[in-house]
Amino acid sequence: MKITGYRVEQYLMKMDRLVGDANLPSGVEMLPGSILYLETDENVTGISLGYGGGIEALFGAIEGADPREVVALWIRMNDWLHKAGNEGAASASLSAIDVALWDIKAKLADEPLWRTLGAREGRVRAYASGLDYCLSDEELFAFYRRMAEQGIDTGKLKVGLDLAADLRRLGIMREALSIASQRPGLMIDANEYWSPKQAVRYVRQLEEHFELIWVEEPARRWDYHGLRLVSQQVKAAVASGENLHNLAQVYPLIANRAVDVINVWTGQSGVTGLRQIAHMAHVHGLPVSMMNAQANYMAHIAAALPNHNMMEVVDPGREHCLKWNNHVEDGFIVLGDAPGFGIEVDEARLKQLQANPPTGRGKFPFPRREGAGRYIVPPAPGEVPWR
């Protein structure tokens, strides 16, 4: 059993709708996609979704190796990155390869990855996330109501620019979710738009009207003083971590008690790397929350984490050329028994997308908004230019 080769297919998707946060409230609808196929000599191919190129620099570390030895291969790849560091494009490549290796490992055992990882059941509690700063009030209600109809009783709203609007929108989200629970869970996400004290002022005012479970990224990702300050001064928990890429970067947040919830995903050095983060968090009594993913594939990993609370579910439509083996039911992502991540690529559809790339407004990811964390006098609409 050997790794023999790889290929990367890149394509562009037009999502079903705009997605936006405080950094770009008007939103974007274009999303680049990438699929890594890791090939073996036994007709089993590992698939990894959502990353860019740069695989060739690391492929030498795993070529000819047995893919089932994925954790040791992670250590080897990490060692290969000794001088440059597990950062940037190299980190994304390490992440992508590790995900594909785990897919192979589970496929070889002919079992879904959640079982390979030791979960008792392929079932993960979900929360709804609207990526919704660009939605009208009606669209906002419709999104969370659709989610509530699937039993999801907790939502996460993009906030940060306009207190009055955010208070109104939180009410809309709560109302929409109220068919799923008498006490819907409410969360907010500022995507690092604030400085720590701005965050405290803003969240404290929201908390005069709403009880919030967590506030996500209220300060910069590395600012353990600022994040801790927010955590201590608001009632809500502070969540962060999605823009950090390995355990070493998360370490100061954990060691300094800066966050109460750690957002995890495969971009944190793959399944192996995010599991390291979850394990360290668990030893400290901290829960982790899985990020949204194309076709919810990361739910396999979440199912096996001892300290996982709930996984983010979104619905802008990013599964154009994918077939998958899970669904949302009664507020849970329910994973099937298909081997590995249970993801298949519709190759014909992929070729169509590559031959005729769709066009649309903006492109993910978008930059940080001018003045974020600094402009204490909020810019009026239109004053901060965007492209």
Next chain:
Amino acid sequence: MKVTGVKVTSYACPPGGRAAAGMHANRGCVVELLTDSGLTGIAIGADGAHAQIERLVGELLVGADPRATSGLWQQMTDAQAARQNEGFASTTIAMLDGALWDLKAKANDEPLWKTLGGSRPRANAHGGGIAPTATDYELADRCRMLSRDYGLRGAKLVIGGDEDRDLARLEAMRTALRQGTAVPTLIVDAEQRWAPEEAIRRLRAMERQFDVAWVEGATRSGDIPGLKQISDAIRGAVCIGRDLGTRGEFLPHFDQRSADVIQLDIGAVGITGALELADAAYGFELPVTLAEAPGNIHAHLASVMPYFMSMEVGYPATRWPVFTSDVRIEAGWAIAGDAPGNGLTVDREALKRAATRGGS
């Protein structure tokens, strides 16, 4: 695949024989977890937890798919949390977790190291604790054999009694190990005999003559400030962990930097717990050492621990009273074999002869 039951057999070996290493040198317990697929999961550990093992299997494991190692670990530790005051809770869970991992690997028809995601393990090893009861002659002889038979280039000495005797024995150990290496790695274990100030005085005196890699049991393992004080005062590393059973017990050592080396033992924290703690130690940049274990099966875990440093092996390192192991020790390295599972095989005849309780 489902767990159908468990067979627990205690054994004791005649004086002079050697049983499971670690907590109980001549007594032990064989756990055989039975399944509807015909596969049996094996774990060897400390004796004394018959009732707890049988109850936990009956309550939580019968009917469960043994491949759910992480989920079942969680269930077992949650159940333990409600029974904090019952003895053997940690070792019971640890042994059952070990048996579940054995089944998971056997279900894949692959060795445990591969199921864990490891590459062919080649774990750096050192010789296990040489007891104070060993005569000076036995000590020197043991070290020569560790070096000659297994190529081990480091060893651990239990100290803490008479100061001059400790120094003389450390010298004897170093001399014996020098037949295989110019720079033997010296490890000491004071078995938590000392108060911090005494530990500092004794260890500093020792360090005037010897380069000590680390000290285990420098003071009581619950004395976080004391251990930190010792670590700050000596050149060698302070090592803790062998007698800790839960992540809550490890946490203050990570947080307060009261240890420089973390020692894990799957007999105390299980395989699932050991993997979790090894990842946490990695986050804190703390190296991990693995304690002496029955059959040296820690060799399976070494290559999936990012900061694995060295594992301890006893002497004789490859002969066991009621079971065999396919881990071999060569040229200073522990190397796990390719047999499916953890490589432990119960010697039925020997177990029957040594059984003191259970078995059939």
